[in-house]
Amino acid sequence: MMKYILFVFALIFAIGANAQGVMQHTPKGALYQIYTQNTGEKIKDGDIITFQYIQKTDKDSVLYSTYASGHVGQARIQPSQNVADLMEIFPLLAVKDSVLVKVPTDSLFKGHDDKRPSFFPKGSNLNFIIKILKAQSMDAFMAEVKQAEITGANKYIADHKLNLQTTASGLKYVITQPSTKRKALKGDTLLVNYAGRGLDDKVFDSSIEVIAKGAGLQQPGRTYEPLRVVLGTDGIIAGWDEGLLLLNEGSKAIFVIPSNLAYGAQGQGADIKPFSTLVFDIELVKIKPVKHTAAPAAKTAAKKPVYKKKVTANKN
Template sequence: MKNIFYSAVALLTAFTSSAQAQTGMQTTPKGAQYQIFTKNPGEKIKQNDVITFHYIQKTDKDSVLFSSYVAGRTVQAQIHPSQSVADLMDIFPLLTVNDSAMVKVPTDSIFKGHEEARPPFFPKGSNLVFVIKITKVQSLQEAMDERNAAIAKVKQQEGIEADKFIADNKLTPVTTASGLKYIVTKPTILRKPLAGDTVYVNYTGKLLSGKVFDTSIAADAKAAGSFNPARPYEPIEVVLGAGRVIPGWDEGLALLHNGSKATFIVPSKLGYGEQGAGNGEIPPYSTLVFDLEIVKVKPTKHAPVAAKPGVKHTVRKKTAASKKKN
């Protein structure tokens, strides 16, 4: 992290010194000033290309607001017609891969019509300054192919890690057609919940690593070092089949009986998918493990089950002989 930080500072210092030494800033039709520091051979960036780049965002007084170098990640964007002076879409087509540039965007243009949003470090007449470096240029198809290959690799790795978790813990789960795996750890003979019933569930959710990301049980929260005295620790209410929980829960709870306990192993496609959840606590494409118990089922009114077609229901009539016997 220190090397990344010092590299970013060195780059910013070099570009700032260069900008001060050269006064040949050019201006776009929308009013942004720019200076290209390096001009590499190669095809210029085109509309619909996908670019990967680093950038530093700062004030006129060199106060850094954001640095992708310090954040440790590059940024991607697809090139489209410019909608505002601050989107830099008039600048990118002037560059090619490995080019670097400085762009000064007038804050008067950014905050025009909503001055109340202007922060004190951007007074009138000031600029929002970008220092950018293009690291990769791809066609839209190339970027999509790369993304799909990366997703396929992550999904494959997810399956490998889930299988290892099951093997390491000597589990023998039942696997449904959707890919949900579950083990009933405490069976009961009480009724199963039906769609529309309210199910009260105690649970502890973990990553395959064993890290607890959420629980309704105070003792589990304390053991995991995540106890929050401001939240209630009690069973949560789930209306079965209403889609208010992840698909793995809606499917899995319908397989259990009131009072039973189980472990769900939920693949990401039945969980939080490529987005993940919890501000990074659940990474994208994470298989999740839930130890849970159905504490109570509150039935709703269900329509009577219709008779199957072709099946006749007859009422046995009393014969005269049977009447005499009575």
């Protein structure tokens, strides 16, 4: 924390020393000053950038800081849509550059002045102090993200001493309570109890009341009961659709589901970040089967009769 405070103090001191009379304008009206101009390649359209930033008012009140939150900013560079998206600024920078950006709040609240907070009076600015940490192509970014996900999942599996099987798609699972009852088939309606968690072991959802409340989940009005699932109807994530087909009624299992079989690059709400491997404790409580038509027997080619050539004696 002290390192963060000293960094902010040093950066604000630099702003005070350098910002007077040297700010430049972007076409959309933001003011900026680059403090450390590095000689590296400038950020390009399509790059994925990783950066630290602080948001402040004109009176130096900090509204948000990635240094304090522990979560860096990331963005894909594209043509600017408005003055606040900073897409006019990023292509002016190289990795390790720092910049002060002042975005006029009159532009932000144009036509919505009733929503202007008191700490942003007319004529004020929303200030950003930004430091670029990394710039990557989409391919390089995706490779890094996938490797980080694999590394995180492998660590979780090792730490929890899970002996898992892996399917061709990448789903990892172990059946913790076998059953000899019938197996689930596509089209069946299943009743499933579950608890879902991230690789940090934080529970984000559960159909079991004691687990949900023990994890501090706020789900007012929810009825805790097994989830009703119809297999093969696109109502569940792909990892569940595949994994439940491996289970018999009454069995329990652990699924470790990579993001490409879960919520992918979009994530889901605040608890499931993009590219998150998810862990589920699963109990297949009951199967309500539908009538499954038997697959038609394979047709076999009709045997051709074997004809023997009739030999007749030559009477001559």
